[in-house]
Amino acid sequence: MANPIIVITGATSGLGQLVACEMANRGAHLILTARSKSRAEATENRIKERMPSAPINFFFGDLSLMKDVKRIGQEISEKFPKIDVLLNNAGLHAFEQRITSEGFAEMMAVNYFAPWLLTHSLRHSLQKAGSATIVNVASEASRRHGKFQIPADLLDTAPFTYRGSSELYGKTKLLNIMFTAELARQWGGTGISVHALNPGFNVTGLGRELWFASLLERLLNFFRIGDPRRGADSMIRLMTDSKYQGVTGGYYNVGSGDLIVPINPGGDKAMQRLLWNETSAILREKGFFES
Template sequence: MKTILITGSTDGIGKVAAIKLAKAGHIVLLHGRNEEKLKKSVSEVKELSGNDKIRGLIADFSNFRSIKNLVAEISKEIPSIDILINNAGVYKSPVENNQNGLDIRFAVNYFAPYILTNGLISLLKRGDSPRIINLSSAAQATVSLRALEGIETISMQEAYAQSKLALTMWSFNFAETYPEITTIAVNPGSLLNTKMVKETFGHHWSPADKGASILYEIASSEKYKNSSGKYYDNDQGGYNEAHKDAYDRKKITNLLATTKNKLDDQYDKNYN
């Protein structure tokens, strides 16, 4: 039995994956930003899985203070985490920027999992064969550091693709930094039947179960135990090469330095 945290798990592939993992008897921590929706999802997962070891956690991933509060709550009440699935993401949004002036795609898709994961490292290290699954995408584009910092405005499509490449670059570096934690970046599949895809594109190519199934498999199968630092492309049904920038040491170093500086600056202004 594993303790598994899935972000963005009140709908889409996160919720379907949660149901699959709950049916397998694991302790599943659901995350959402809407309290009512989260309570409903927790009840549904319990009912569908016959598993009462389900808990809901609230945080707004566009708000860095909210993420920090979530880290504090988890650290106080959960002794260890075996699997962290960074699934929460946004493409189309009624709000273009978060309260820090950052593009909402960068804030939720990249900065949020960065803050959450780094805040939970001690719990992950206590986990049983710990794994991190970072939800990447087939859409990956060279990261503009000015856009990352909120200085340059780019299109919704570009911001999404850049945020997903940033996540992948960080994922590869994290795998090197923490070899004791298996860290895998995953494209769960393009245009899956999820709320995000419906709102953005109005159509889909594949069922949500396609993405949920690969998350379940990577989270639970021993065959992925030694696959840290890799990119799994579910469109291709196996490991694949990510964007070339994900292997560029200089670009990764610049990305992480810019990320740290931006977060340090935000914390100095808002948290001290």
């Protein structure tokens, strides 16, 4: 792709910011979502230090709120009728239950509903690119997803413990894998390729709610454990390598780029379809989605 137009969520820190910097160096026009204007300015400054001429547009909103996600999607699609890449990278590992003003569990909203809704909001712009790519950031944490019940899991707002948070986080990532596979079927023939990625263990801000997060990050960096550049490089490969163009619906591993077989029920087509139908029904009932 020459000068691709790329949408990245969660680009003001961690893997998303690394990807944004590298793709700016490659001539991309960056469309970045952000909640904080100060962090957006810091990100823009970091990118401009390396590539002063890089075109960057920020769209502001809270990805835990579907009204914001829908608005952001509409604003982006109105300004950019053609989009080459969508990287659904934003993620949250919450260690206590927080319920949004719209009635969703915050972690489920950010990790699953937001990429689902944003992707649909940008469909027409992606389709107009002719050969667009969507990358959904999942995780091998999906293998520790606990009990699986659809649609109950999507609307579960019960309190959870620090330990219980890992199962819920893993569940949201399994949903991303299942969404990717069903999206590939639903959008077959549109020219849009869809991939899910396990970015591996990375020292990023994902665990920022831990009281010892900053100390842990310094220790891991000192011992060179969890280098986020590996995850960022894998995202970029899925976005740009011709090997992944024309194939769709796969779940790929960091580093090797090989396919991963997801844990059950991740590969179950009937469950993938059920998840799709229930998700669209929930978002439609709340007025955020029109099929």
